[in-house]
Structure formats: structure tokens, C-alpha cells
Amino acid sequence: MDRLTSMAxxxxxxxxxxxAAAAATLGLSGPMVGKHVRSLEDRLGVQLINRTTRRQSLxxxxxxxxxxxxxxxxxxxxxxxxxxxxxxxxxxxxxxxMPVHFGRHCVTPVLLxxxxxxxxxxxxxxxxxxxxxxxxxGYDLSIRTGVLQDRAELIARRVARQPMIxxxxxxxxxxxxxxxxxxxxxxxxxxxxxRSGPVPPWLFPRxxxxxxxxxxxHRFRLDDLDAIADAAVRGMGVAxxxxxxxxxxxxxxxxxxxxxxxxxxxxxxxxxxxxxxxxPLKVRVAVDALATQLPGFMS
Numbered sequence: 001m002d003r004l005t006s007m008a009x010x011x012x013x014x015x016x017x018x019x020a021a022a023a024a025t026l027g028l029s030g031p032m033v034g035k036h037v038r039s040l041e042d043r044l045g046v047q048l049i050n051r052t053t054r055r056q057s058l059x060x061x062x063x064x065x066x067x068x069x070x071x072x073x074x075x076x077x078x079x080x081x082x083x084x085x086x087x088x089x090x091x092x093x094x095x096x097x098m099p100v101h102f103g104r105h106c107v108t109p110v111l112l113x114x115x116x117x118x119x120x121x122x123x124x125x126x127x128x129x130x131x132x133x134x135x136x137x138g139y140d141l142s143i144r145t146g147v148l149q150d151r152a153e154l155i156a157r158r159v160a161r162q163p164m165i166x167x168x169x170x171x172x173x174x175x176x177x178x179x180x181x182x183x184x185x186x187x188x189x190x191x192x193x194x195r196s197g198p199v200p201p202w203l204f205p206r207x208x209x210x211x212x213x214x215x216x217x218h219r220f221r222l223d224d225l226d227a228i229a230d231a232a233v234r235g236m237g238v239a240x241x242x243x244x245x246x247x248x249x250x251x252x253x254x255x256x257x258x259x260x261x262x263x264x265x266x267x268x269x270x271x272x273x274x275x276x277x278x279x280p281l282k283v284r285v286a287v288d289a290l291a292t293q294l295p296g297f298m299s
Contacts, residue, residue: 001039004076007069009036010048014058014066040065090282091120097132098125098143101225102269106160106244106297107143107290114289121282129195129223134274140283142272143290156270157287160294162242163264164203167255171235179238179258182212189237190216195223202240203265211265229255242267244297269294 013022019033026033041048048062058066098107104127115121126132126139134142134154148156166185179185182204192199199221201213220236222228229246232239233254239246243264249255271287273279 001036003040003043004073006036006040008073009033010040011066011069011073013037013049013056014062018056089120090114090118090280090285092280092282093122093124094141094282094286095124095139096126096141096143096286097128097134097137097139099129099145100127101245102145102162102242103127103143106294109297110289110293111286113293114286118285134272140273140280141286143269144272145267145269147268148270148272151272153275154272155275156272157291158268159271159287159290160269160298161266162244162269162298164240164267165243165246165264166202166238166240166258167232167246167250168238168258169233169235169254170256172232172237173256175235182214182259182262185214185216185238188216190218191220191222191228191231191237191239192216192218193223193225193228193240194221204259205263205265243299 009022009026009028012026013019013033016022016025019030019037022028023030023033037049044065046061046065047059048065050057050059094111096107096111103125108125111123111125115123131144131149132139132142134140143159145162166179168188176188179188182202185202194200199215199218201215203211203213205211216238218237220231222231225241225245228239229241229249231237232241232246233249238258246255250257271290273283273287
């Protein structure tokens with residue numbers, strides 16, 4: 001028999017003074033109550049209750065064991081209450097790793113607002129463009145953009161799509177003219193992003209076909225998106241950047257959006273976490289918040 005159940009039956013029988021009363025309260029038969037008590041006695045090798053035809057009383061050891069059972073059952077109830085509390089309120093430390101600029105400008109505001117709503121939630125945020133091993137580095141969640149590597153131990157959920165647009169400064173366009181098609185960009189100077197390996201091509205979607213890949217001429221290769229935007233403002237070339245990053249510069253007139261009739265390429269943004277049979281509430285709530293709110297930062 002289950003030990004905790006037998007302890008609960010034993011305590012109830014002692015509290016109510018008889019097996020019959022305990023049976024009526026617990027919805028069991030009298031013999032079943034006796035069976036639970038005997039199961040404990042057999043397990044312990046010690047008698048807990050002196051039983052006669054007229055009355056029952058605790059043995060000396062039974063008194064001590066009764067008090068310990070009450071403590072154990074109270075702790076079990078407290079543990080169950082804690083689990084229920086965990087299911088109703090996200091709590092504890094949430095460790096998240098994310099790309100530097102996307103994380104700072106888009107992800108962090110969502111998570112800070114989440115933490116404001118849930119005072120029992122702690123945030124431990126890391127801004128890093130390198131790929132992090134969630135298990136080895138101890139993170140609950142990773143936010144990544146672009147194409148994902150196939151990792152069997154990870155679960156991924158798309159939480160946003162970043163429109164990528166081409167832009168340049170008014171001064172650059174006055175000197176070099178305005179491209180009219182994606183292919184025209186191959187003849188323009190560009191400021192490009194490169195972190196490691198070859199410079200990735202600029203992508204432009206086509207209906208029912210693979211995206212057009214364009215590799216413009218470039219003298220300037222930077223691994224910081226804000227620095228690329230600043231270089232474009234200075235007239236150093238055209239740039240292909242997330243719209244959310246340059247929206248303010250476009251509204252201020254320091255950058256001009258090019259090819260406005262061309263649909264932007266959409267870079268996927270994913271939340272990733274380790275496969276687990278029981279996803280912690282803090283992770284699930286964070287992912288849901290990101291999926292709901294991040295798209296509002298993209299337009």
C-alpha cells in the first residue's frame with residue numbers, strides 16, 4: 001500500500017478515535033482502515049495501536065509515530081500547495097540569452113514588463129550574439145534570429161518575423177542615385193554585416209520562388225548592427241537592416257527606405273528551450289508573452 005495514504009488513514013483513525021469513524025469520513029470500509037494500519041505495523045515491525053473489542057489506544061511508540069506522521073503529512077500538503085502555486089504564478093530565476101541589439105531593443109522590454117506583473121519572477125539576461133549551449137551554460141531560454149541549426153534536444157517556437165529593408169542616407173542617394181530593383185544594388189557601395197565566415201547575401205522574396213540573393217560591393221564589414229546604421233547615416237553606403245532598428249532614423253530623415261514596393265525579407269526569430277516533460281511555468285509564460293508582443297515591435 002502507499003505509505004503516505006496509510007499514514008493519513010492512521011492519523012484520521014487516531015484523531016476520530018475509531019476505525020469505523022475514520023472509515024465513514026474517508027469513504028472506506030472498516031476492514032480497509034484496519035488493513036492500512038496493519039500495513040504500517042508490518043512495515044515498521046512495531047505495533048501502533050492496542051486494539052480490544054471495546055476500545056483502541058495508541059502504544060507508546062504509536063504516540064511518537066502519530067506525531068511524526070502529522071508532520072510528514074503537513075509537509076506533503078505544503079509541497080502540493082507549492083506545486084499548485086508554481087502552476088498559478090511564475091516564480092524563480094529566468095535565465096535568457098539573446099542577440100545584443102534585438103535583445104536590448106525588443107526582447108528586454110517584454111521581459112521587464114512580464115517581471116513587473118509577476119513580482120516573484122527574477123530575470124537573469126545575457127546579451128550575446130554567439131550560440132549558447134542551454135544545458136551546459138544553464139539557461140532556461142534562448143532567443144535567436146535567422147536559420148536554426150537542427151538540434152534534437154531543443155524545442156523552438158517562432159515568436160516574431162523581422163522585416164529586412166534597404167536604406168541609405170539622403171547624401172549618398174544624391175551622389176549615387178536610387179536603386180530601382182534589388183539587382184541594381186549590386187552596383188552600389190554597401191556597409192555589410194559579418195560576424196564570422198563569408199558575408200551573407202541580402203535576400204529579397206519572390207512569389208513561389210527562392211529569394212533573390214544580392215551581394216553588393218562593400219568596403220565596410222561590421223559585426224554591430226547599430227554601427228552599420230550609423231555608417232549608413234554618414235553616407236558610407238546602402239545597408240540592409242531590420243526595420244525596427246532604423247525606424248527612428250527613417251522617421252527623422254537621416255535614412256531613406258529604398259525599394260518601398262519590394263516586399264521585405266522576413267527573418268524568423270525563435271525562442272528555444274530544452275526538451276522537458278514538464279515545462280516550467282516561468283518559461284511558458286515568457287514564451288507566450290514574447291510571441292504575443294514581439295510582432296508589435298517589428299512594424
